[in-house]
Amino acid sequence: MLLDERIWSLFKRHWRVTLTYWSALFSFGLCIAFLGPTVLDLRCQTQSTLQQITWVFFSQQFFLLVGSSLGGLFKKTLPRSLLALFCCTLIISLVFAVIPLCNHVLLLSVAMAIAGLAMGVIDTLSCLQLVRLYQKDSAMFLQALQFFSGLGALVSPLVADPFLAEDSCVLSANWTVNSSSPSDLQHLRSSMAGQGATIGNISQYPLHTEGVVVTRVSYAFWIMALINLPVPAAVLALMYHERLLPFSDNSPRLIVRDSLSSTSPHEDNSNVHGSSFACCNLAKLRDRPASFFILHALGGGILFITDGIIGSYAGFVYTYAVSPPLLMGHKTAGCLDSTFWASITIGRLAFIYLSYRYTAPRLLTFSLVGVILVQCLLLIFYTSHVFLFIGTCALGLCISSVFPSLLAFTEDMLDYKGCATTVLVTSASTGEMVMQLLVGSVIHSQGSYTFLLCCTISSFIAFSLFLLLLLVQRVHKNCITDSPQSTDMKEKPQTGGS
DSSP states (O other): OOHHHHHHHHHHTHHHHHHHHHHHHHHHHHHSSSHHHHHHHHHHTTTOOOHHHHHHHHHHHHHHHHHHHGGGOOOSSSSHHHHHHHHHHHHHHHHHHGGGOSSSSSOOOOOOOHHHHHHHHHHHHHHHHHHHHHHGHHHHHHHHHEEEEEEHHHHHHHHGGSSSSSSOEEEOTHHHHHHHHHHHHHHHHHTTTSSSSTHHHTTSSSOOSSSEEOHHHHHHHHHHHHHTTTHHHHHHHHHHHTSSSSSSSSSOHHHSOSSSSSTTTTSSSHHHHHTTTTGGGGGHHHHHHHHHHHHHHHHHHHHHHHHHHHHHHHHHHHHHHHHHTTTTOHHHHHHHHHHHHHHHHHHHHHHHHHHHHHHHHHHHHHHHHHHHHHHHHHHHHHTTTHHHEEEEEEHHHTTTHHHHHHHHHHHHHHHOHHHHHHHHHHHHHHHHHHHHHHHHHHHHHHHHTHHHHHHHHHHHHHHHHHHHHHHHHHHHHHHHHOHHHHHHHGGGGGOOOO
């Protein structure tokens, strides 16, 4: 068997709730990836300028960060978690359906802000609940969770592509004189595939804001709304099955009676869902050793950088490829972003099994060293078109497992209190937003080659933080062993262990 009996029995006991959280991350991926390819059609729909449409990117990313920070507030009880998950996944479908009706950039920004808030809550809640559900066995289930996020990110552009305008989608009276060519529009679309950070270099292309709007992108959003509808339906079905709805039988079923823990199947559920942010209570924080806070900071710092590298690479690899010295063709360079996300998704699928076979520290070491080697090789062979594709694939495969592996590893060091998940998810979202802005500023001032240099330096910093994390882990373990109070707190949940 690929899995031992214990892991398989755990999954069979919790397969409904596990599949529900996996499907919720599919909604997350579906929503996060559609904006880049469709942004020019949305510009036409709202008849706005390129500078104005970038506020849509900002509103989504900022409120995703806010949602990630607030997601932990809904973990107090299982019914509250599932209700929040149902509302957020339903909101994503509603936003998809409403986007074609937003004829002003402000309305579109508000819609994307609401979607971003829902996405952040989904991201944090799904990670939190799977960590608490499987605890020491959570690494492979978190890898699967991130795989479904990548799957949604792959599906979204594929759905949108047939409905994107090939020519200018705002026809004005002097359209034949000053319009951008189809190749220019493809270049614009690929350049803005990140978060619109390259707007300074592409604003010279003439795009009309007044005239007849000709776009079919509405159909893409309505199709994605329908594709996403089974996700909130699945959450509602789980709530009904577990008798958590007002019109259901009041007697709780298995996942309410049992502890959501692979190590303590008979622990009282109040210990698992007892209080929101119980581990962050100021009274309890006074008794924590300094290593407790340093572990949170180091874990958050690593994910800030690695998720920042993912966002920066996806956002600027096209700009780097079409700039000197590579001067790659627009169509060829446009495939790099899709190649990168496809390799991340494939890597997460492969690491599901690798997480079962190997420990999280070993996988993190392999991944972070691999990221550094790939970045160094990309710097060496910076004039090779072929190696840019090879390096893009290798980078996606290596960096794909860092987030779920580090999340499982940090929660394991901190005895699955739950606060680490909120901190790490929020740090990852912050890094993805902030590092794109920083790298974009450096590229615009120093040239496209600095893109690879920034990512390489960031990789070395992330690996250094990881080595420091391993050192602090040993110190923290000694502090927990030497402290009688901490030892009692650690041993108490294990009284019903298997």
